[in-house]
Amino acid sequence: MKSIEVEGFAHRGVGIGRIDNKIVFIENSLPGEIVDIEIKENKKDYCMAETVNILKPSAYRINPVCPYYGVCGGCDMQHVDYKYQLELKKSVLKNILKRIASLDKYNIETAASDEIFNYRRRVRFRCSGSNWGFFKRKSSKIVSIKECFTADKRINSYINSEQCSAFEIEVSDDDKVNPKVLKLDLSSIKKNLYLTYKPGVFTQINRSINLKIIETLLSRIDREDINSVFDFFGGMGNFSIPIAIKGISVTGFELDKKAVDSFKKNVRRLNLDKKAFVVRKNLNRQFTIEQKCAECVILDPPRAGAKSVIKYIVENRPKFVFYVSCEPSTLARDLKILKDYYKIKLIKLFDMFPQTHHFETFAELEIIKKLH
Numbered sequence: 104m105k106s107i108e109v110e111g112f113a114h115r116g117v118g119i120g121r122i123d124n125k126i127v128f129i130e131n132s133l134p135g136e137i138v139d140i141e142i143k144e145n146k147k148d149y150c151m152a153e154t155v156n157i158l159k160p161s162a163y164r165i166n167p168v169c170p171y172y173g174v175c176g177g178c179d180m181q182h183v184d185y186k187y188q189l190e191l192k193k194s195v196l197k198n199i200l201k202r203i204a205s206l207d208k209y210n211i212e213t214a215a216s217d218e219i220f221n222y223r224r225r226v227r228f229r230c231s232g233s234n235w236g237f238f239k240r241k242s243s244k245i246v247s248i249k250e251c252f253t254a255d256k257r258i259n260s261y262i263n264s265e266q267c268s269a270f271e272i273e274v275s276d277d278d279k280v281n282p283k284v285l286k287l288d289l290s291s292i293k294k295n296l297y298l299t300y301k302p303g304v305f306t307q308i309n310r311s312i313n314l315k316i317i318e319t320l321l322s323r324i325d326r327e328d329i330n331s332v333f334d335f336f337g338g339m340g341n342f343s344i345p346i347a348i349k350g351i352s353v354t355g356f357e358l359d360k361k362a363v364d365s366f367k368k369n370v371r372r373l374n375l376d377k378k379a380f381v382v383r384k385n386l387n388r389q390f391t392i393e394q395k396c397a398e399c400v401i402l403d404p405p406r407a408g409a410k411s412v413i414k415y416i417v418e419n420r421p422k423f424v425f426y427v428s429c430e431p432s433t434l435a436r437d438l439k440i441l442k443d444y445y446k447i448k449l450i451k452l453f454d455m456f457p458q459t460h461h462f463e464t465f466a467e468l469e470i471i472k473k474l475h
Contacts, residue, residue: 104155109136112191114199114431116179116460127152131173133161133183134191163187168220169252176240178253178458185219189454192462196431196452203435204442212451214319217311219457224274225308226254230267253458273302276310292317292345299372300339300365307341312455316465317345319451320425323467324399325349329423331397335386335412336404339365340379347379354397355381386412399423408433413440420444424468429455434464444472 109118109132118132120140131154132138139156157164167173167181180188193211201207216222228235234247250259258272261280274280276288276297287306289296291314300306307313320342324332330351334343337355339362346353347370357363366381384390386404389411396419402409406429416424417440424445428434438447445468453463 104139104141106137106139106158107152109134109138111198112194114195114460122150125150129154131182132157133164133187135159136161136164171237171246171248174239175246175248176238176242177251179460181252181458185215185457188457189213189215189452192454192460193452195460196450196462196464199431200435200438200450203432204439206435206438206442206447209447209450212449214312214315214451214453216309216454216457218309220252221254221256221259222311222457223251223254223258223308224310225271225306226251226258226273227271228262228267229270233266235262235267271303287341289314289317289345292321293348296345296348296373298340298344298365298369300369301361304339304359304362304365306338307455309455312453312463313341316427316453316463317342319465320401320427321345321349323449324351324423324425329399332399332401333392333397333421335400335402335409337366337381337401338362338403340369340381342401342403343379343381344369344373344375347375348373350378352397353379354394355379356384356386356392357381358383358385358387390415396421399425401425401427403427404433406430406433408437410437413437416441417444420470420472420474422470424466426464426466426468428464428466429461431462431464434466438466438468441468445469446471 107120109120111119112134113119118129120127120129126149129140129152137159138154140152141155142150142152144151163184165184172181193213229245231245231247236245236247239246255274257274257280275282275285277286284299287298332346332353334353334355337343337357343353343355363381363383370379400421402412448469449467451465455463
């Protein structure tokens with residue numbers, strides 16, 4: 104066991120220290136703390152360690168509210184004051200953009216979640232007999248729970264009244280739990296606006312942050328020099344439908360058949376047939392699009408990023424690119440390529456996942472090198 108001062112904070116929710124000039128990633132530690140650690144993995148270039156004892160705690164360390172915290176493998180930042188969580192995430196994003204993409208001159212804006220607990224509208228559980236649970240930390244074993252503090256209260260009510268029989272529980276915006284058709288309320292975008300979608304279709308789990316991202320996108324995209332949009336990884340129309348309602352022509356590209364079907368049904372119900380279109384396409388491999396590239400491209404890829412879409416953007420040079428990312432390292436990888444052709448106008452961190460190290464990033468880019 105060794106004592107170490109925590110000097111920084113890394114993306115996976117761990118502190119950073121040094122022993123004999125070797126980087127040590129320390130679980131359950133915060134910058135400024137002095138902790139006793141136990142080395143769990145000793146690699147050539149770094150070590151992984153666990154905190155055994157906190158000799159000097161951070162002023163931002165708090166007591167977790169969840170009785171399963173530290174045992175359950177879900178949350179990893181409940182021991183951190185929420186405002187400081189945002190500061191740490193912002194510092195992580197800045198460091199990743201600098202290290203991978205050499206981007207270090209940008210002011211990163213931050214959008215906090217309206218709810219820091221009970222915000223998850225969709226939760227994937229595991230069953231232990233008839234008990235609801237999650238995987239234990241670093242284990243395939245299951246810890247049974249009575250309540251998840253990040254889950255919507257309606258989900259918690261459901262698991263306390265039903266035996267575990269389904270892994271994924273989802274709440275619709277009409278208060279129904281696991282209905283055959285779910286609703287996404289977008290009435291803050293336009294009165295009485297909502298989207299419907301089938302169970303299993305991807306939606307953002309934090310409603311308030313999803314709305315903030317949509318509102319930010321609409322405020323930046325509603326301009327005279329944008330008349331057409333391609334929405335890559337467009338799902339069931341989370342971005343596309345609000346854009347079409349603004350009168351802008353939008354084509355969504357999505358592989359998931361259920362999402363494509365939901366998109367089409369929303370378009371028909373809202374009479375947007377002349378403004379919103381969808382194409383089923385695999386964007387994770389090289390692809391072609393017969394129609395002329397839109398003036399603006401949106402992409403909201405999975406954690407692996409969007410190599411094929413980035414290649415398409417470089418080859419076609421739309422005027423504007425809006426990139427929504429759930430993984431800062433792949434965002435930085437893709438921005439490293441795009442920065443040779445685009446000026447970065449905005450980088451904003453949206454805290455989609457309070458109490459965890461995860462977050463969403465919104466980047467706006469504008470062309471500087473057009474195709475000849």
